[in-house]
Amino acid sequence: xxxxxxxxxxxxxxxxxxxxxxxxxxxxxxxxxxxxxxxxxxxxxxxxxxxxxxxxxxxxxxxxxxxxxxxxxxxxxxxxxxxxxxxxxxxxxxxxxxxxxxxxxxxxxxxxxxxxxxxxxxxxxxxxxxxxxxxxxxxxxxxxxxxxxxxxxxxxxxxxxxxxxxxxxxxxxxxxxxxxxxxxxxxxxxxxxxxxxxxxxxxxxxxxxxxxxxxxxxxxxxxxxxxxxxxxxxxxxxxxxxxxxxxxxxxxxxxxxxxxxxxxxxxxxxxxxxxxxxxxxxxxxxxxxxxxxxxxxxxxxxxxxxxxxxxxxxxxxxxxxxxxxxxxxxxxxxxxxxxxxxxxxxxxxxxxxxxxxxxxxxxxxxxxxxxxxxxxxxxxxxxxxxxxxxxxxxxxxxxxxxxxxxxxxxxxxxxxxxxxxxxxxxxxxxxxxxxxxxxxxxxxxxxxxxxxxxxxxxxxxxxxxxxxxxxxxxxxxxxxxxxxxxxxxxxxxxxxxxxxxxxxxxxxxxxxxxxxxxxxxxxxxxxxxxxxxxxxxxxxxxxxx
Amino acid sequence: xxxxxxxxxxxxxxxxxxxxxxxxxxxxxxxxxxxxxxxxxxxxxxxxxxxxxxxxxxxxxxxxxxxxxxxxxxxxxxxxxxxxxxxxxxxxxxxxxxxxxxxxxxxxxxxxxxxxxxxxxxxxxxxxxxxxxxxxxxxxxxxxxxxxxxxxxxxxxxxxxxxxxxxxxxxxxxxxxxxxxxxxxxxxxxxxxxxxxxxxxxxxxxxxxxxxxxxxxxxxxxxxxxxxxxxxxxxxxxxxxxxxxxxxxxxxxxxxxxxxxxxxxxxxxxxxxxxxxxxxxxxxxxxxxxxxxxxxxxxxxxxxxxxxxxxxxxxxxxxxxxxxxxxxxxxxxxxxxxxxxxxxxxxxxxxxxxxxxxxxxxxxxxxxxxxxxxxxxxxxxxxxxxxxxxxxxxxxxxxxxxxxxxxxxxxxxxxxxxxxxxxxxx
Numbered sequence: 001x002x003x004x005x006x007x008x009x010x011x012x013x014x015x016x017x018x019x020x021x022x023x024x025x026x027x028x029x030x031x032x033x034x035x036x037x038x039x040x041x042x043x044x045x046x047x048x049x050x051x052x053x054x055x056x057x058x059x060x061x062x063x064x065x066x067x068x069x070x071x072x073x074x075x076x077x078x079x080x081x082x083x084x085x086x087x088x089x090x091x092x093x094x095x096x097x098x099x100x101x102x103x104x105x106x107x108x109x110x111x112x113x114x115x116x117x118x119x120x121x122x123x124x125x126x127x128x129x130x131x132x133x134x135x136x137x138x139x140x141x142x143x144x145x146x147x148x149x150x151x152x153x154x155x156x157x158x159x160x161x162x163x164x165x166x167x168x169x170x171x172x173x174x175x176x177x178x179x180x181x182x183x184x185x186x187x188x189x190x191x192x193x194x195x196x197x198x199x200x201x202x203x204x205x206x207x208x209x210x211x212x213x214x215x216x217x218x219x220x221x222x223x224x225x226x227x228x229x230x231x232x233x234x235x236x237x238x239x240x241x242x243x244x245x246x247x248x249x250x251x252x253x254x255x256x257x258x259x260x261x262x263x264x265x266x267x268x269x270x271x272x273x274x275x276x277x278x279x280x281x282x283x284x285x286x287x288x289x290x291x292x293x294x295x296x297x298x299x300x301x302x303x304x305x306x307x308x309x310x311x312x313x314x315x316x317x318x319x320x321x322x323x324x325x326x327x328x329x330x331x332x333x334x335x336x337x338x339x340x341x342x343x344x345x346x347x348x349x350x351x352x353x354x355x356x357x358x359x360x361x362x363x364x365x366x367x368x369x370x371x372x373x374x375x376x377x378x379x380x381x382x383x384x385x386x387x388x389x390x391x392x393x394x395x396x397x398x399x400x401x402x403x404x405x406x407x408x409x410x411x412x413x414x415x416x417x418x419x420x421x422x423x424x425x426x427x428x429x430x431x432x433x434x435x436x437x438x439x440x441x442x443x444x445x446x447x448x449x450x451x452x453x454x455x456x457x458x459x460x461x462x463x464x465x466x467x468x469x470x471x472x473x474x475x476x477x478x479x480x481x482x483x484x485x486x487x488x489x490x491x492x493x494x495x496x497x498x499x500x501x502x503x504x505x506x507x508x509x510x511x512x513x514x515x516x517x518x519x520x521x522x523x524x525x526x527x528x529x530x531x532x533x534x535x536x537x538x539x540x541x542x543x544x545x
Numbered sequence: 546x547x548x549x550x551x552x553x554x555x556x557x558x559x560x561x562x563x564x565x566x567x568x569x570x571x572x573x574x575x576x577x578x579x580x581x582x583x584x585x586x587x588x589x590x591x592x593x594x595x596x597x598x599x600x601x602x603x604x605x606x607x608x609x610x611x612x613x614x615x616x617x618x619x620x621x622x623x624x625x626x627x628x629x630x631x632x633x634x635x636x637x638x639x640x641x642x643x644x645x646x647x648x649x650x651x652x653x654x655x656x657x658x659x660x661x662x663x664x665x666x667x668x669x670x671x672x673x674x675x676x677x678x679x680x681x682x683x684x685x686x687x688x689x690x691x692x693x694x695x696x697x698x699x700x701x702x703x704x705x706x707x708x709x710x711x712x713x714x715x716x717x718x719x720x721x722x723x724x725x726x727x728x729x730x731x732x733x734x735x736x737x738x739x740x741x742x743x744x745x746x747x748x749x750x751x752x753x754x755x756x757x758x759x760x761x762x763x764x765x766x767x768x769x770x771x772x773x774x775x776x777x778x779x780x781x782x783x784x785x786x787x788x789x790x791x792x793x794x795x796x797x798x799x800x801x802x803x804x805x806x807x808x809x810x811x812x813x814x815x816x817x818x819x820x821x822x823x824x825x826x827x828x829x830x831x832x833x834x835x836x837x838x839x840x841x842x843x844x845x846x847x848x849x850x851x852x853x854x855x856x857x858x859x860x861x862x863x864x865x866x867x868x869x870x871x872x873x874x875x876x877x878x879x880x881x882x883x884x885x886x887x888x889x890x891x892x893x894x895x896x897x898x899x900x901x902x903x904x905x906x907x908x909x910x911x912x913x914x915x916x917x918x919x920x921x922x923x924x925x926x927x928x929x930x931x932x933x934x935x936x937x938x939x940x941x942x943x944x945x946x947x948x949x950x951x952x953x954x955x956x957x958x959x960x961x962x963x964x965x966x967x968x969x970x971x
Contacts, residue, residue: 175952178676178952178954181676184953185953186953186954187953360765360767361765362766367766369766371767379765379767379769379770416709418734419708419709419734419735420707420708420709420728420731420733420734421731421737443720444713447720452772452773453721454776455710455776456698456776456779456780457710457725457735458776459773459776459779459780460780460783460784463735463738463777463780464735464736464737464738464739465735508760512756530746533750533754534751535757537777538754538757538758538761539757539761539762539773539774540758542773543770543773
């Protein structure tokens, strides 16, 4: 009864709210509007919030010290202050470089630009005020010249079909793969002409090597006529010029003979045509008027924070798969455009919402909640990179690992042997550890990282991996070494829970620790490792909850 | 997710099941999760498969179809088999004795003469092009039948070289239907608990982990957390049964009967896994690509296939398993009738042989007429699409009615233009 009453007031309130209400409050209003009469989880406690935000913005759990400081902080604005502090830091740029890169490249190392160059491009952009439309424009337009050269990695080797599929799926939320050969069989509005319209923007692009620099550029040839295609079903011949789905066809300009080019061929690069459809795509695609692009952008950003797209799966944005909250999707899209596609602004607003800050514990008396209602926060599985960093930090080994010096003379680490057992060495560097974690916990290259996918091989790894066992031995000043010096089991429980689960232990949990240590008095150090092992292998650690 | 079955009408439950399978080829307790009718079917017939893959292409002339009097013959004689009037190459003495337990198709006529495209094409059953990557046979069976024993992965691949979890064979079905590959017959190292952790200690620390999870789950209800918990249950079950990967336990007599070369050891290991209840076991042997020195190579290689193949058929038969276990031994194509200047035979998809035995397959059927010298099919040959329809059919899967669903597209499980090879089926 009570909740219905409050909901009616709430509804009345949101109707009277005007546009100058901050976006995060309007988000909450629209989420509530969709579930009138249902109860919602409250906002999570401070420790959970700190862990959630630290993971989402910096890709790591907070240190025990961070937790204590945040719990003690009396400022009523401390959540906002935390978000502002983390989002402007370098760790944000490092972590969101990973998040965006995984989303855009799906762990494929494609094209001639190296991962490091591409990472540098993303990081540089993310350190400032990143504007999403500008970033995407660079990725589509990049031809090898100037500082945006690295953005070219998104287009890979300029395979026309791969580019068409990636642009449609990742930037427009439309998996048009089926529409290559015929109109989509089950999604009526996805036409074969959509596929080929995008294709016609990209089919003049190819790689060419700059003779002096010996570097690969992405150049465009002369587009003089439309692209022809036919359906495998009825073999009807069709043609299209460059065209965005639901946009108008771009007329291919015809120039007088000899006037087609702006610049003659030079240094191994071909002549530059006046009309360059890919450059045109960069503009047309990222325009605020291209609703498909804008909706897809906000949907994916929302997904990265909430774990589920408003439109889900992410690449199925069409009439048969309507968004869970259409008004919210429209609002986010509209606001994103009017704030110049400012990525950090949007992240900040979403994170300030109660919707983002809700507890992952069900509201009282409720046993089941549909995931697309956002009435409770859905735990998100940690990414491979988040998991590795969090394990290192939880076990107190970050410093030692970062200090590892790789011997340049040493043989290359046998990673395959690490998994088969023929190599019994420990990985010698952070980079190698990262590769092992990505191989174990990442999605296969070329597949989207959307759903949490546990697996037996992953659980076996966390349970039995040599490296993790090694971290649970007392080394230097790591967790087990530090806890070993503590007198009382209460202090041990406190240190353990703060370091591994980023919160204080509850009374019941203290008794577990107490009982286990008493029982294993003779092997106390090892027993500390056991306790840490149990927590590291728990669901609470594996998820951002 | 790129490989999501969008229009499968996936409810939350559906998603959670898919996720639970995780990426070890669906180690899930299928029995409890599948539609009851399907679960019943699986329990009723514990049909299993062993695919022995001779990568590179075994020569039909030096194995199943010797024609010592033809102009394409090599130096080897043919020998009588246990079927009157049927001869195999003298390089197959063991299999010759059990010919009455198997079937041979001598008129495979396929389309691809290249290894790089031919291997995936054949192992995917060469379906009509639907713009998707079809699963390899093992992944297809893992999807269509699930695990035969809910504690064990449905698809295990024994191969020389490296192992690990091989997802790419699953194609559009998604990584979780990939193969658990035992490199050189060994399971992934992480199946072993560290030496310093005793069973007792492991149980104690695991009890702590479970208590922590109970507490975490108490007020939460998400399929992801449940799936995570399940992946640990399954991992522990697999660790508890790791003896099925332990080839130390195999007896010496068996080792000698199967042969001590890698293929012999691996086929014996396949028997062990089939006995343990693994649904689909693939065994790979490489380097059958005899472009040069075909005859010396065949003399060395063919017996390595002959001996364990015959031993496997006999053992499955003795154990009463043959009627429920399909055994297939094949390559991606045969070899040219014409002997090249390096005394080799090249790639020949036009007319080649393979062997089938067990589950739903006739015993002693030698099928297919070729031209006199064996170079071409006399009449209609069988493509790999026919073979896939046959394999699905004998396993109780109606290859015309059962479809995959992928992004709203209904996809035939085997080539639409083909049908089962009736003359080889019981």
